[in-house]
Amino acid sequence: MTGIADPWALLEQTVDANSYMTLATADPSGSPWATPVWFATRDCLEFFWVSRPGARHSTNLAARPEIAISIFDSHQLPGTGRGIYLSAVARQVLDEELDDGIGIFSTAARRAGLSEWVRSDVQAPAQLRLYRAVAVEHFVLSDKDERVPALHP
16 A cells, blocks of 8 residues: 555646756666756646756767656655656757747746746757656655556546
């Protein structure tokens, strides 16, 4: 028994309560790299962030798009925290998808009290690009330190 009545609701609460997620990527030889990024989401199925294309995690996912993501509130006491784990496929957002993706990212930025993002913020000659991960597996952490599948309703 996991003690979690609705894993998906817990996943949504955890995502909504946090601003950063940690991306776990690997280079072509399998060497891992983890990096925190500020994110926006659409229904906890798609996650968006901005990064430099030359950043280690960006070059890793260009070579190996399979990634893992964790979202966890680090202010929680040991043994009391709830977190989520995702496996996902990620890539830089294509030009024809940019309006939709930047809209989601910009809405989250405005909600957080930040400036609006527009296409020119993530297109050359700007240094940043918009990235998107589509989650293929969702898990929540139970109070017994178990990973419990969270299925989208």
